[in-house]
Amino acid sequence: MNPVNAVSRANLARLTRHRLFWPVAVLVLLLVVNAVVTPGFLAIRVRDGHLYGSLIDILRFGAPLIMVSLGMTMVIATGGIDLSVGSVVAISGAMACYLISEGQGLAVALALSFGLCLVLGLWNGLLVTRLSIQPIIATLILMVGGRGIAQLITGGQIITIDRDSGYREIGGGHLAGLPVAVLIVLASVAAAAVLARRTALGLLLESVGGNAEASRLVGIRASGLIVLGYVFCAVCAGVAGWMISSDVSAADGNNAGLWIELDAILAVVLGGTALTGGRFSIAGTVVGALIIQTLNTTIYTAGIPPRTTLVFEAAVVTFVCLLQSPAFRAKVGRRRPGGPVPPPTDPPSADKKVEVPA
């Protein structure tokens, strides 16, 4: 083996060990499949002064899911989970659309809807911290009850609002050639990344999720951080609710954001953040959400029959999870004669909790 080859091989090994390698590989694979099945899939044209194409659609329709998943990542990092995001999506959309339909200005509608989301996040956070209710149960309350609240706001009907109210811009508008929803997501992800990685906040969140007791002993105020996580998550879900309702100019208390909590949790897991808390990856979550949205698009464009859609989705998700499992990769690697032997004791850091020395 010549030395150049050995070097490139070492680089490849390092690349495949990166925690984002497999999620990104799957995303690229899905895009390639689409490009083969649908001619012109990767083409992006300019239409009416803004970018237009399937890739833009994936970003735009995936925007609400990325927002929700971003919030979910923070909650999961603290060792919690938030099942109520779907209901919060419905409530925030319902509140904003209701106020606009009642003749309120856009700013008032958004401010009140935003405030409501803050309260809902605070509610979840306080249930988890002050009353020490397990997160899955605490947020289940709002998941079930929240649909009722959304129904109460909409009066059980779908509220359709005037398409010229300006509200539409959030989910359906364009700015500088890009969908506004995508720009909002970009800004949110960037802000979250800066806050989490350029300040100590991310480290503190990870330490709380990794070992709450040890964090307490070193003097980290865990409960405040956890409440912050739930509030951030509810606000993200609220913004996603605006995107979803404004895109169709209608608030549907029953169906808006239905089951999005499951997709969001899946996106977080696909992105390599462990549900046990601790280490989290914002970039991984974004890639995870994009995988889910690309998968949806693939199903529509490739003409997979609706009856078998769920099986197809399950197959892809299983495949991604297997690829990410160090144990599985080690097994497959060992069986293949001559294949690269995976490092035995160094699994990708995604699965490793950060232990904070007490």
Place this chain on the structure above:
Amino acid sequence: MKRRILAAAAGAALALTAVTACGDSGSGSGSGSGSITLGFSQVGAESGWRTANTKSIKEEAAAAGIDLKFADAQQKQENQIAAIRSFIKQKVDVIAFSPVVVTGWDAVLKEAKAAGIPVVLTDRAVDSDASMYVTFLGSDFVEEGKKSGQWLVDQYKDSSEPVNIVQLEGTVGAAPAIDRKKGFEEVIKSKPNLKVIASQSGEFTRAKGKEVMQALLKAHKDIDVLYAHNDDMGLGAIQAIEEAGKKPGEDIKIITVDAVRDGMQALADGKINFIVECNPLLGGQLMEIVKKVHEDQPVERRIVTEETVFDQEAAKKALPSRKY
């Protein structure tokens, strides 16, 4: 102290959700002497269609002088079974209900039969033996699909050019989705140039309808007709079509089912071409049946709701008086 306040707040919020969830229940009053008492168990309040359905039943019962005991099942079968049992205990004259699911009604229907109370099904069917209930009043979803297909066949009766149809199906496994697809595809088979080139589920919602249509527009350049299993998916798809730079109703002909107000508005505006009605206002027909059953008159085993179809002209006329 702080903790106690929080706990009280939690309790209050839970109570609030309980109230919102069953805001409709218990509107019946004590059984009046001489008048007919009808126990009705509704599915829930999951859509505008259902709300209109509930309203129609309440109004028509009041108009017909029938004493209505109304129970909302909140989409849970166990609630519905409990409601029917309580109707049996209260010895109502007739029981009517829209079953949440198709299966699992044998036991409670037997109890009603043993108590000598006739049962009428509305809107949705059950798989129990037909001797267990008197009649089934509701829409014929297959027929709705056929009406949609028939309009399309009539539109293209003189042409043999290929016509590419995309279909937005309802929630996978739901009876209206299965039957509307079946009826439609059965009828358009008679014209070989009418071809369904893509069929995907839009889950009966606007947001999904838009998302799916957006993808289908990219994958298929030559869509002539859209058939959506309800108005809402059609309304979402209209936006996707407009964003793709095409004119809904002209470049792509659109057929939907339901005829809710927003759909009718789009039809009147020329963005939809044809709507097959799925009528929630079956209160009047139900009260007729209840009276007949109470007087031991024979009724048909299957009664189809009175339903019509709308084209753009009919929609303009019907719109001002549309209740839902």
